[in-house]
Amino acid sequence: MATLPSPRNKTAKVVPGKGVKLHYLFYWHDALRHPEVEGTRVPIRYDPFNIGIAYAYVRGQWVQCISQYYAAFTGHSEKELELATEGLRQQARINHKAVSLTPQHLADFLADVQAHQRVLVQRLRDQEARGVLECLEADTARKPPEAMQRAVSEAFSLEPVDLATLPVFEEYR
Numbered sequence: 001m002a003t004l005p006s007p008r009n010k011t012a013k014v015v016p017g018k019g020v021k022l023h024y025l026f027y028w029h030d031a032l033r034h035p036e037v038e039g040t041r042v043p044i045r046y047d048p049f050n051i052g053i054a055y056a057y058v059r060g061q062w063v064q065c066i067s068q069y070y071a072a073f074t075g076h077s078e079k080e081l082e083l084a085t086e087g088l089r090q091q092a093r094i095n096h097k098a099v100s101l102t103p104q105h106l107a108d109f110l111a112d113v114q115a116h117q118r119v120l121v122q123r124l125r126d127q128e129a130r131g132v133l134e135c136l137e138a139d140t141a142r143k144p145p146e147a148m149q150r151a152v153s154e155a156f157s158l159e160p161v162d163l164a165t166l167p168v169f170e171e172y173r
Contacts, residue, residue, distance in 0.1 A: 001055065001062050004045040011041040012056070019065060020044055020056055023081055025073065025103050027054040027065035034059065048078040049130050072107035077126040083119045084109045 012020040016038045019028035023046070031037065036059070043057040052067045052074030067073050073081075084106055092099035110119070 001045060004055065005048060006043065006045050010043060012044045013041050014038050014056075019068075020054065022046060022054050023051060023078070024085070024101050024106060025051070026068045027056070028068065029056065029058070029063045029065040031058040031063045032056065032065070046078070049126055050074060051076050051078055051081050067103075069103050069107045072111060076110055077123065079122045079126060080110065080119050081106065083122055087119070 007022055012022055014020055014032050014037050015026070018026045019032050020026070020042065022044060027044075032042075044054055045062075046054045052070045052072075054065045054067070055062050056065050057063075085101055088101060088105060088109055089099055
């Protein structure tokens with residue numbers, strides 16, 4: 001939780017019956033239904049690689065909140081959402097119409113991602129970055145630092161060096 005980003009405001013108001021709003025979307029968890037929580041502001045975080053999920057700090061613990069259009073937004077990144085909103089606004093300017101950025105419009109736009117090359121390219125970049133992060137997490141989870149050092153020393157068959165026996169050629173100042 002400590003490494004997930006939070007929005008600019010860092011908190012969001014719990015709207016009764018809807019949840020917390022983040023990036024044009026409402027996110028819900030049953031813990032938000034509690035009378036002490038409704039109408040208050042709670043700290044929130046989100047996963048930049050999956051905008052279908054957000055996290056809220058409710059009554060002393062982090063809970064996973066699901067987007068109202070979870071099926072449409074799961075697996076899409078924050079950058080994709082930004083590009084989708086930019087695309088919708090650009091279409092509205094071209095057509096000289098007022099734009100209302102609703103979750104349904106955003107979901108429809110993201111569903112038709114094949115027609116929007118920039119969003120597709122960003123999706124590929126995010127998938128590549130996610131793969132690198134997963135490899136790093138898996139590698140550190142499998143081998144603690146001490147085990148990694150042992151594996152490196154075994155692989156290169158390094159023997160300990162006694163620094164007292166090494167000759168001193170020149171003193172550095």
